[in-house]
Amino acid sequence: MTTVQTSVYEPLTEPKAVSLAVRLGLFRDGAPLLCREIGDGNLNLVFHIVDQETKQGVIIKQALPYAKVVGESWPLTLKRAVIESNALRTFASYVPQYVPKVYYSDESLAITVMEDLSRLQIARKGLIEGKTYPLLSQHIGEFVAKTAFYTSDFGMNQQEKKKLAQSFVNPELCKITEDLVFTDPFFDHETNNFEDELRPDVEALWRDDRLHLEAAKLKRKFLTEADVLLHGDLHTGSIFVSADETKVIDPEFAFYGPIGFDLGQFFANLLLNALSRPELERQPLFDHIDRTWDVFASVFSTLWRTESVETYAATPGLLEDVLRHAFIDAVGFAGCEVIRRTIGLAHVADLDGIEHKDERLVAKRHALRLGRRLIIERAELTGTDGFRRLLAETKQ
Numbered sequence: 407m408t409t410v411q412t413s414v415y416e417p418l419t420e421p422k423a424v425s426l427a428v429r430l431g432l433f434r435d436g437a438p439l440l441c442r443e444i445g446d447g448n449l450n451l452v453f454h455i456v457d458q459e460t461k462q463g464v465i466i467k468q469a470l471p472y473a474k475v476v477g478e479s480w481p482l483t484l485k486r487a488v489i490e491s492n493a494l495r496t497f498a499s500y501v502p503q504y505v506p507k508v509y510y511s512d513e514s515l516a517i518t519v520m521e522d523l524s525r526l527q528i529a530r531k532g533l534i535e536g537k538t539y540p541l542l543s544q545h546i547g548e549f550v551a552k553t554a555f556y557t558s559d560f561g562m563n564q565q566e567k568k569k570l571a572q573s574f575v576n577p578e579l580c581k582i583t584e585d586l587v588f589t590d591p592f593f594d595h596e597t598n599n600f601e602d603e604l605r606p607d608v609e610a611l612w613r614d615d616r617l618h619l620e621a622a623k624l625k626r627k628f629l630t631e632a633d634v635l636l637h638g639d640l641h642t643g644s645i646f647v648s649a650d651e652t653k654v655i656d657p658e659f660a661f662y663g664p665i666g667f668d669l670g671q672f673f674a675n676l677l678l679n680a681l682s683r684p685e686l687e688r689q690p691l692f693d694h695i696d697r698t699w700d701v702f703a704s705v706f707s708t709l710w711r712t713e714s715v716e717t718y719a720a721t722p723g724l725l726e727d728v729l730r731h732a733f734i735d736a737v738g739f740a741g742c743e744v745i746r747r748t749i750g751l752a753h754v755a756d757l758d759g760i761e762h763k764d765e766r767l768v769a770k771r772h773a774l775r776l777g778r779r780l781i782i783e784r785a786e787l788t789g790t791d792g793f794r795r796l797l798a799e800t801k802q
């Protein structure tokens with residue numbers, strides 16, 4: 407992967423981002439440039455630089471040496487910028503239509519310079535506004551199927567796969583997920599963050615041995631299964647979308663992990679949006695879950711049958727076994743994500759944005775019951791209609 411190493415690290419400011427863009431020749435000479443730092447995520451700086459005449463823009467994303475959401479007391483590797491730019495390039499080799507173009511990256515500055523996607527909207531924001539995005543699930547199903555298959559031992563040379571997996575060893579970012587998704591919300595941990603009124607519900611989760619056992623099994627999978635190259639944080643805030651285009655951003659958590667993980671994160675964030683809506687307005691979210699799984703299973707199966715490099719791929723029953731386990735795991739991972747986005751460190755605007763406190767608490771209690779059942783009963787779901795059923799059954 408070509409990542410340049412030129413300068414000594416310093417966090418950029420808006421004027422410095424403009425100077426860098428000019429130095430890199432990203433704009434014509436004398437272009438009237440306007441730069442704004444627009445990062446609204448938990449970790450990084452994002453500079454949007456636009457030529458005021460041509461309206462053409464670029465994005466410079468820069469990692470900070472700490473987690474922005476917490477501050478300097480939480481140091482974090484700058485290497486995540488290299489992981490992010492390399493993941494975007496790797497994904498682009500399979501599904502260029504679903505990722506921003508990377509123009510340049512610099513390891514020392516921890517920057518990725520990429521395509522400006524401002525013409526699109528972050529899916530979480532649009533879904534909160536009630537938009538439906540008819541192609542979102544078809545595109546995400548295809549994105550996950552192709553990136554998973556082509557980076558697996560079935561879709562690429564198995565020696566090359568080991569080398570690729572090595573280049574995506576991402577211990578510090580994985581540790582964040584191991585803690586914030588799989589551990590802290592299930593125990594009385596200082597990173598947790600929830601309304602006082604939820605304490606009895608949360609304490610019940612902390613005492614729930616059955617839940618602990620199943621969450622532990624899912625965490626173990628996340629820790630040990632180097633199956634496919636994952637995005638690693640595929641929530642609706644990591645997806646830009648419009649009526650006809652979808653682009654996945656922010657793969658700094660990329661690593662080799664269990665095939666069901668990205669699907670589970672995506673399902674969970676659709677469910678969190680469903681929980682934030684009146685019942686009668688939830689159908690588009692269920693439709694997205696159904697379609698994501700159907701497209702994923704269909705594209706993955708076709709690639710498996712037509713392009714597999716592994717002798718055993720033709721063994722009757724193996725593909726069905728892989729898909730079945732991917733689904734069960736995705737359901738369980740979705741349960742963990744639903745719980746952590748409700749009571750853990752990093753929340754979602756879908757739930758936190760519910761204005762009326764009583765309604766917000768109702769939705770959050772519902773989320774906790776749903777997450778628990780998804781984790782515990784994951785192997786009993788026979789298809790994506792199980793999400794609908796569990797959401798209905800966990801209503802108070």
Ligand SMILES: Nc1ncnc2c1ncn2[C@@H]1O[C@H](COP(=O)(O)OP(=O)(O)O)[C@@H](O)[C@H]1O
Binds near residue numbers: 445643658
């Ligand atoms: N390629 C892009 N084009 C336009 N805006 C972007 C682009 N990448 C990121 N952004 C903006 O910056 C925000 C934060 O980016 P993100 O990659 O999610 O950062 P973080 O890693 O801190 O979560 C996004 O929500 C979006 O508004």
Ligand SMILES: CSC[C@H]1O[C@H](OP(=O)(O)O)[C@H](O)[C@@H]1O
Binds near residue numbers: 447448449582656752
């Ligand atoms: C301390 S990181 C918390 C949380 O933030 C990440 O999301 P994003 O970078 O998209 O804002 C990731 O989900 C982490 O778990």
